[in-house]
Each structure stands twice: as C-alpha cells, then as structure tokens.
Amino acid sequence: MKLYKTIALALSLVGCDGGNGVPKLYNGAPTISGSIESIRAGEQLNFIPQSSDADGDTLKFSISGQAEWMIFDPQTGSITGAPSESDIGSVSPINLSVSDGTLTSSIDFDVTVTKPIFFLEFEISTLDEFRDLDLEINSCFMTSNDLDCAIDDQIVTINDNGVFKIPLGIKGGSNFEVSVDRDAGRQDCELSLEEGAIAFNDRVIGLECKSDDSAPLFSLDKMHKIRLTMDGAEWLRFVLDTERADYRNGTASGPASLWTNWSHSEIYRQVDFEYLDENNNVIESLEKVGFKMRGNTSRQWPEVIDEDTGLSKPKRFSFGLKFDEKFDEDEGVYSCIDGNGDPASVVEYPCLNRVGMNHPEVADNDGREFMGVEKVFFRYNRDDPTYQRELLAHDVLNRIGVPASRVAHANVILEITGTGNLFGQPLPQTYNMGVFQMVEQIDKPFLKRFFGKNGFLFKSGVFATLAGSKEADINCVPYDTSDQFFNTDFCNIGVEKSDPDSREEWLGTDNYLDPAFVNSNINNDGGEESQFRPYRPIYDLKTKKKSITEGRQLLQDFITFLQSNPSELALAERFDINGFIKAQAAEIVMGAVDHYVRVGNNYYLYLNPTTGLWTYFVNDFDFVFRDSHSLGSSELDENFGGFRDIMETYAFPSPNKIDWAGRASLLGINPILWTIVFSEPENKNKLFLEIKS
CATH class of the missing domain: 2.60.40.10 (Immunoglobulins)
Known part of the structure; x- marks a missing residue:
C-alpha cells in the first residue's frame, strides 16, 4: 500500500510596483x-x-x-x-x-x-423683480452660416438676475460698444465696461442697477413735508379762475354734468416750492412752479368759513404741481377787464376786486425736474378717511409688478405772502393744510421710468368700456382740427381742452373787449354765455399729443378689433393679457369697483412701443378695502348697486352669488375686454392663481 503525503504550497502573487522595488498584491489600471x-x-x-x-x-x-x-x-x-x-x-x-x-x-x-465666433455675457444681481432692461450692442456680428461678420446694432433684453449670454456672436478680434438703451423700470443701470474688443474669448461685463432719483420722494418710511408759498394776489387769481371756469351750459359735445362742470379750470397759477426735513429746514427749493386744482367729482371750492373766527380761509382740495411749467399760455384768460380790455379790479360780482394776470413766460423751466419727476399730484383723501387705503393699494400694486403710481404721505404747509389783508387778516399768513397723499403722476416721464419708452397713453373717463359704437366711429369729427365749439359728433378719442386759449376764444370776437359782457356771471344766472365749451373726450390722450391723429386711429382700430369678437388667442397678439389678469386679480382682492369692469373708469391704455401690445393699467384707488360705498343720496345709491356687497363677490358666476362682472349691467356697462380674456378657461385659472398669490 502506497502512502501519500499531502504537501501544502503557499503561493503569493507579487505584482510589479512600477519600478519602486516595493512588492504589492495587485495593480489596477489608471x-x-x-x-x-x-x-x-x-x-x-x-x-x-x-x-x-x-x-x-x-x-x-x-x-x-x-x-x-x-x-x-x-x-x-x-x-x-x-x-x-x-x-x-x-x-x-x-x-x-x-x-x-x-x-x-x-x-x-x-x-x-x-469659426471665431465669441460672445458677450452680462452679469447682474441688482435688477428689481418684474423689471427688464434693454442693452444696445454695436459690433461685427456673425453666425456659423456667415462667411464673414457684419457690423450692426443689436438690442438685447435682460429680465432676470444672473449671467446673460447674448444670442448673436461676435467675430474674434472685433471691437464692440455697449450702452443701456432702456433702463429697468425706476432704476438707473450702469455697465462696468462700455467698449472694448473680443480678444478670442467670451467676455463677461458687469451690470448694476440702482433706484432712480425719484425713489426717495415716494419713500414710505417718513412723513414728507412740503411748503408752498403763494402771493396773496395770486391766490385771488386762483379763486377767480375757479369761479369763472363755469360751464354749466355744457361741454363741447353734450350737456353739462352738475358734478363736474361748475368749475374745471386747468389754468396753472404760480407758487414757490420747498421740500423740508422734519425740522422744517429746506432740503431743496424751486421757484415759479405750476399749481392747479385737480380732481373730477372731488373738486372743492377753495375757501371755507372758519367756524371759530367766522372768517374765510383756504380749504383742503386736491392739487397738482408742475415743476417744468413754462407759463407760456394765457393765464389771464378769465380776467375781468376795464374799458381798454385790460385786466382790472372790478368791484361787482363775480369779479370782487380779484385781478387776473397772464404771467411772463419762464422758458428756463422747460425740462425742469424735482427728484426725477416733472409733476406730482396731492390728493386730500375725500373718500379715504383712513388716509391709508389708496397708499396701501398702490404699494401692493407696485410690489406685484402692476404698472401703477407710487404714493406717499406728505404734510403740506401753505404760506400766503404779500401786503395788505386777506380773509380780513394781515398778510403773510401760514396754514397747515394737513396730510395729503402724494401721488406719482402718470405721464411721459412715468412711462419712461416704468416702461423705458414713451408711447400713446390714453386715460379713460366714465363709461369707457371699449364696446360703444361711437368710440370706434372713424367718421367722427376730430375736435383738434375743427373750428366749431359744439358738435355732438366730436370724437370720443382726443386731447382734453378744459380752458380757452384766449379771452377772444372764450367769449367771441364781438364780446371779448366789452366789459359789460366779460364781467358778467358767464354761463350762470344773469350772465352771458360763452362760445367756448370744454372738450372732454372719454379717451384722453396724455402723451404724444401732437400725434393725436395717429393715436386716435390706432385706438379706434383696436376698439374695432375688440368689437369684432376676436378669440382670446387673437387678442393676445395685440393686448397684454397676462398684465390684464394680474391687474384684475388685484382689483378684485381690493374691491376696486370704480374701475373698468363695473364702471368703465379709472384706467389707462398704453400702446407699449417695446412690445407692440396695448397694456392696461389702473388708476385711482380711493374706493377700495370697503364692503359698500354710500354716494350721499338714495337716488345715487340705488343706481350704483355695483358699489355694494363687495366682500361677498365671486370672481366668476356662481349659483346665487354676486360675481365681479355681474353687476356691470346695472350701469349698462359691457366690459368687453373682461369677456374676451376670460372666455379662455386657462385665463380663469391664471386669475385664481394671481388672487391666491
């Protein structure tokens, strides 16, 4: 029998160490x-x-x-x-x-x-929300399909923070120039580099945007203080204009409204303006500033009897200031006159020794601004005893990106200077007129601040529904080219004219030098009648007024298009639907019943030249954050049911519920824009999302 012996061999696998002489167990590939x-x-x-x-x-x-x-x-x-x-x-x-x-x-x-195609990039972290800006770039641009580059100007839009790469390339080695073509809304933007060369690599340029000069004027962290100084004789001229601009005989196209036609003078009187700190020290001052009463149904007689003294004193009323007023119109148009036809002191009513005056032109005021604005509007809060509703509404609108004025509180002090007496007391006199809401004016500078460019801006009057036949009538009579003072066929689209250019235009060639005629109580009991009547179009062009013919045609074309009952998709090619939805959501939440859907009032239409779209934005928010509004008489309250039950209102029809547009019919309103936009179910969902946000 053979014996077998098992021998165990231990085998070691030794790998090369790559030349270091240190053995290792395993070598892995790099x-x-x-x-x-x-x-x-x-x-x-x-x-x-x-x-x-x-x-x-x-x-x-x-x-x-x-x-x-x-x-x-x-x-x-x-x-x-x-x-x-x-x-x-x-x-x-x-x-x-x-x-x-x-x-x-x-x-x-x-x-x-x-191909040597390189790109500019722009880095920004300071762009405000809901804003955008345009850059203009000049260089030798090129695509991969081009044989060579071509020198051109390109506009690029930046609408968010981050790094933005321009879509069109530049040939390597080419020079470039960059400028801010359109600032972001209410911001001034600067580039870290405005010219250079593409040196065969992409290039990043810094971009910084800061609040523009107007921002501090509408700061909400303080009570602004304004002092206005007016000569005593100028105050009397202001009151005389208010008294004499009486057009109860009617407007240029129809009967008068007792609410608005008793006085509607737009004549600028002259004040000196001071912006004060909390201790009444002057921060900045401007002389010879335009001053006029503002408002529609809220206009006030500018004087009131003091209950304590029994003497008259200035009354609170809404007013506007125009820093660039040149006084190049006839401010003495409503003067009482003597036998030579010159402004004179006449004892009898309505003159009452108040002497009119046409101010010398102040050409240097042209283009003058205060803190970046040319005009500002002061509201005395007739319908807002809280002094907060309109300010809060505008603050919300601006925070969510809806085009709207900025509003701040301001304490206004009025000083009336001169010699002699006024209101039975010696001059000078000082009056603390109280707290006003200081409102940013919606005008050409506003458009440039908010949208970057000026375009056709129309302000609506009451019942401006865009659904009427007269609005779209291309055969209407343009007031601006007519030699008539009254015509029921005057266009509903035009440039408002509240006052005559001269006394001759006011009263006629045969009458304007006749003291007996001129000094009578014009358009009132026992007085003569003026040939001039104010023209108040429902759609009042506020910018590019010299181009009213073009502006009227553009708006008529848009209204005709709306009345053809287009689809929502077709409307989107001509109208900023998303902006309208956002604005409507805000109006519903705030209960802004005095606007387009229920009254056809208090809104603007702006043809944005940047987008080519008509844009809707809102105005006047004193009727907000209330459930019901009393208008002062049972008859008015009955007719204005649209101003009722606001808290119970639904956005759209629901069984046994009040809906936002449902009460428009109480005043015969047909809000055609609302109807077309929300014929698309998806837009209803967008509205609900905006309301929830």
Missing part, C-alpha cells in the same frame, strides 16, 4: 476622462484630462491624431495651442492614453475647429 468637441479659431485651448491611479503610480500620457497647432505635454496630458482661421473646419481624431508603465487606459474624441 483612469482617464474628459473631452472637448470644438475650439474656435484664435481661441486658446487649455485642455487637461482628469486622470488618477489608485496605486499612486507615476503616469505618462501619449497622443495620436494631434493637429499641427496642438502642443501636447506627455507629463500632464494637457493639450494647448490656438488654431488659426486656416484650420476652420478641420477635425482632429484624438486618442489620448495614460499608462502606469504596465497598464493603459485611453479616451477618444474629435476636436473640430469652428
């Missing part, structure tokens, strides 16, 4: 990754692959397919160099390998040389 697809002619290539070796071995690199312009480093695997224009279109099939001395790994990729 790794390599990375690739490039293209390089632009003239651009500096600096490619370094990602490589590693778990064993810590020394690595060496090799390459095949290398182009002549490429510089290869076998120690790092890097590929550098810059192709020339002669290399455009060439493709290099690169094989890049890495070895630890024993094992090898590799990657393959193709490198294509493309």
